[in-house]
Amino acid sequence: MIRFEDVSVTYEGAAGPTVRGVDFEVPEGELVLLVGPSGVGKSTVLGAVSGLVPHFTGGTLRGRVTVAGRDTRTHKPRELADVVGTVGQDPLSHFVTDTVEDELAYGMESLGLAPDVMRRRVEETLDLLSLADLRDRPISTLSGGQQQRVAIGSVLTPHPSVLVLDEPTSALDPAAAEEVLAVLQRLVHDLGTTVLMAEHRLERVVQYADRLVLLPSPGAAPVLGTPAEVMAVSPVCPPVVELGRLAGWSPLPLTVRDARRRAGDLRERLAQAPGGAGPAQLRVPAQRDGAGRDGAARRDETGRKAAAERRDETGRKAAAERRREAAPQGVRPVSALARLLRRGAPDAPTESPGDRPAVVESLAVRRGRIEALRRVGLTAAPGETIALMGRNGAGKSTLLGALVGLVAPAAGSVLVGGAVPHRTAPRDLVRRVGLVPQEPRDLLYADTVAAECAAADEDAGAAAGTCRALVSELLPGIADDTHPRDLSEGQRLALALAVVLTARPPLLLLDEPTRGLDYAAKARLVTVLRGLAAEGHAIVLATHDVELAAELAHRVVILADGEVVADGPTAEVVVASPSFAPQVGKVLAPLPWLTVAQVREALS
Amino acid sequence: MTRDDTEETAAPAADGRPAGRWSVLFERGRQPGDGQGPTPDAAAGRGPRRPRGVAPEANRTNALHPGAWWVWALGLGTAASRTTNPLLLALLVGTAGYVVAARRTSAPWARSYGAFVKLAMAVLAIRLVFAVFLGSPIPGTHLVVTLPEVPLPDWAQGVRIGGRVTAEGLVFALYDGLKLATLLICVGAANALANPARLLKSLPGALYETGVAVVVALTFAPNLIADAQRLRSARRLRGRPDRGLRGLLHVGLPVLEGALERSVALAAAMDARGYGRTARVPSGVRRTTAVLTLGGLLGVCAGTYGLLTAEGGTYGLPVLAAGLAAALGGLWLGGRRTARTRYRPDEWGVRAWLVAGSGVAVAALMTAAASYDLAALRPGVVPLVAPALPLWPAAAVLLGLLPAFVAPIPKEAP
8 A cells, every 4th residue: 555665765954864775565454653763754754655755845755655556756745635644743733624523524625525425424534533522613622632533533534545643642641542542443444544653652552553664763774574573673662562571571562461461470570579569669768868879678678668558558548538528628738748748758857838849738720710720739848759640631731830830829829949939030930940841842942052051041040051061961962053943852851951950949840741752762851850859859740651650750649620539659549540550560460560670670 | 481381382383384494494493293292202302492483503504604694794884874873873783782692602703792892982982082182073052161272383274172072062973983883893793793714615616725724824823822822931931021021022933933833734734635636627718717817807907997087987887897707707717726625515595595684674774764864864963952763764773683583593602
């Protein structure tokens, strides 16, 4: 259906070809996944299928790409529109009309289909993607998952034989991602659609793929094969594959189900391993004795202690819950604080709330008539990492906005280092709290990295060179005169992080930090954030990435419809939920290991 | 009204009246079996029944053509321009306001009505302020107040600042301002009731792509504002003040950069979805299209020029008509190049005829009344008399309420 014949693409002004020697064929009705680290040209390969590369982007394409027998050299994208449906990374920049129904019909109108055919296909597609209730809604009022479904629906209605998707689930919460993937699988199985897609979050998609095309590094020839074959050599792989490699399973398991069936002996080995009660929990480092980096024996002990604590904590929590319900409103903050102190380092002396990086009490935020947050309480201790999770639109970003004073509370109080954020001057606030927004580019104004760093030093009132030193630490080998826009997604995140850290805020907030990051960039981010937590920064991250939360967070807070529905240690909260559990947690359940790193440590 | 009486009054209508298009018009989506009375579960499922004579709930199929709303509103506006009687003008404003209140959706454009009302009030206030400070040519005897007059040099004769303010002058300014305000409110009503995107979709085929460009531009403006707000708040995260003009100026460049990037992404998406596909047409047709369109436009220009100059009165009108015809022919032929079809276009149905017709009727009757009895429509200010409500023109204005009964009722906001 899609044929690449020795294709290489060179963009104008580039030193060498972005992709080289691409030569493969996708037969009809297959779901093929394009994998590789960021910057290897996945989007270029996808664009070549729809003809946007090179007709729209410019550059030189050598070799031949044919789709359903049509050569993309002689056919412009608009002439391929009836056989190829393309959905880009950002669904919002895909929409031409303003309501769902019109959007679904737009492609067919362009192709000149008969009105009765259009009507029938719109109705079918509304049902196929469960969009019937949203048919008259303006697109801008939909959630991320709904928008992504509308974007897919809008390219499905002309009945293309090929569907090309660039990162269809990256911006979605786990449940919405599953929804979209279920639709794709149905298309492949029931309608015989050929799907070619690129995705960073392999743990979500790899089990659906028939074949994988791996682009190992920029300009290198792609590797083709079945998912298990390719995953064995791939530099990027989901946790379940990594666990399989660690345990030496062959063929490699791709799904949690496969892995669980093999994991019997691994579970036994782990249970007998020293510290068999569970892995060393991520603990809030007690600052005073430097417990953040203690030895193996100590960690072992803490592991056991943590396990014991966990067992009786449920009981204590229930009791606390009952007390809290019985107590009048005014007493609540005290008990919340007491609970936190008990959870934190037990030997820490009582601190006043003013020393806490963040104290949020029964916070309510309204947007027009919508209550974005209701009676939310959250306290962050120094050195603690908290993951905020929940579906798109649950109020995670609003909570972060309230912590940096972008959103004024309607009721309740927010204290950041003892100051009320929305009443504090921005210049003072940056020394108490820093936020890296969902789109790190929003923070960057200057046209070179050096100018950005100089501006950051000035904004924060820090000594000249502070920011640049941070950048060199986080991002070795970035030239001073690089334009921030030319950085990759991960590099831009690191630069924004350095800018925010220049003021040394005790509280660091990150909104969806792993969106668009590959596994290597994510691993670097995890290392950096762990280091910051060990130095005593409190970190709150809003994320959909369950693997990231499992690796980093001491505590997970789940929001739903603006309310806190769960708040507790990562292992407890995450394992209890099928959609928020990380893959390793699912494979090894009921054992409490959550990440491959923990398992590796326990086995060694 | 309880459900039972509704049934009683509805039943004879269904049996007694011939089932023509008019009876269909006034009844709400009746099922075939309804004449025999509802089955218990059907009645339970449908909730409280609306009384007879109420329009159906709006959906995509029965949506009123946006053009009908514009014709109706312009009809009311024309009527307003024929009179200065404040009672008639107030009646027109009330009519437009009632229809907007009854048939407005919760869409963003529907909120523009409030803005138009405020604008109308501002126009009225400005007209009155001018009348007070700059005087009025109306001779009057009822002195309200005498402001100190600014002495002006001789060459500024005829201009006056300050001086006598008479009741006659104020009333004249009020009537005049009210007329303008009513016109604005009528336009505001059309804006609030007609979906602009759907109006653009009704353009002829050759202009369709221009229409899409305008729709895209319309959706871009809100995005641009959202971007500016986001970047302004991001300034706060850098420790810079996020309020004030400087904050806005600093984010200008990044906002434009973002908008440009999004436009490029959208252009790519539109290209990949077949925007601009053209059908092959014979070169003869293409040339004819070009000749007709260009010639038609030239004809329109020449005809307009002829109409406006004194000596061209004879050839002006025919040339204008011929030019228009040629341009329309060109557009029609040009439409053959685009292969596109339309998904569920708004139909100009019976309801659209009624809505548009009610507006036209108001305009026509008011114009007729103006030629028949001008005095009633333009109450005098010298001598000052209380305006009377002329009965027949007032009844004519009330015809403009028809859309509040025949236009489909918008759904409640989700």
